[in-house]
Amino acid sequence: RLxxxxxxxxxxxxxxxxxxxxxxxxxxxxxxxxxxxxxALNKEALQASVGLPVDRDVPVIAFVGRLEEQKGPDVxxxxxxxxxxxxxxxIVLLGTGKKKFERLFKGAEEKYPDNVRAVVKFNAPLAHxxxxxxxxxxx
Numbered sequence: 066r067l068x069x070x071x072x073x074x075x076x077x078x079x080x081x082x083x084x085x086x087x088x089x090x091x092x093x094x095x096x097x098x099x100x101x102x103x104x105a106l107n108k109e110a111l112q113a114s115v116g117l118p119v120d121r122d123v124p125v126i127a128f129v130g131r132l133e134e135q136k137g138p139d140v141x142x143x144x145x146x147x148x149x150x151x152x153x154x155x156i157v158l159l160g161t162g163k164k165k166f167e168r169l170f171k172g173a174e175e176k177y178p179d180n181v182r183a184v185v186k187f188n189a190p191l192a193h194x195x196x197x198x199x200x201x202x203x204x
Contacts, residue, residue: 104198111195158183161186
């Protein structure tokens with residue numbers, strides 16, 4: 066403690082996730098002005114890559130994480146029908162973990178094929194793509 070603490074617990078590698086040079090996103094950006102334009106293009110690229118209808122006017126909600134109780138996939142799965150009953154949105158889910166949560170997410174995709182995509186595998190490039198293209202992140 067005399068010299069301080071270094072490191073980021075549960076953090077991210079800022080060089081790997083730097084939107085100026087992230088090799089996994091469709092459109093790179095480096096300031097607020099270009100970020101606004103890039104967000105819309107990254108969103109359209111995300112929608113296309115997961116097979117959702119491409120429409121920049123439809124909000125995209127994303128969940129990326131381990132499918133374990135402490136991360137809340139059960140809360141997200143329970144919220145999907147309520148969200149879709151109220152609003153026209155798209156939901157992209159990415160993660161692996163307990164089979165019961167994987168089945169819940171895949172079940173949501175089957176029930177709402179035009180609005181939900183569930184990718185139940187580890188896919189780091191897609192995680193970058195989702196973060197760059199989603200309008201809202203469910204954490």
